[in-house]
Amino acid sequence: GEFLAYSAYVGNDLSTPRPEFHFPGLKPGDPWCLCAARFLQAHDEGCAPKVSLEATHMRALEIVPLEVLQGHAA
Numbered sequence: 001g002e003f004l005a006y007s008a009y010v011g012n013d014l015s016t017p018r019p020e021f022h023f024p025g026l027k028p029g030d031p032w033c034l035c036a037a038r039f040l041q042a043h044d045e046g047c048a049p050k051v052s053l054e055a056t057h058m059r060a061l062e063i064v065p066l067e068v069l070q071g072h073a074a
Contacts, residue, residue: 001028003049006042036063043068050074 004015004026014032017025026032034049040063042048051072060069 001049002047003042004028006045006047007038010041012038036060040064040068043072048072 007014008016014026017023031052032049036059039048039051039060043064048068049072051069051074053069053073056069
């Protein structure tokens with residue numbers, strides 16, 4: 001997906017399997033924990049992923065406005 005391509009572009013390749021770390025690589029739609037700052041960066045670049053609001057910690061609101069999170073709700 002768009003976020004996975006963006007993440008690789010900024011140096012965090014989440015799509016490539018890393019068997020030495022028992023990491024299968026992500027595919028579009030896979031759930032994944034993402035720090036609020038990286039989410040906001042992706043949002044600002046127009047490629048933020050969907051968000052599970054129920055799984056999002058309240059402290060994320062210290063970085064990302066609620067309206068932004070709601071706009072990307074899964």
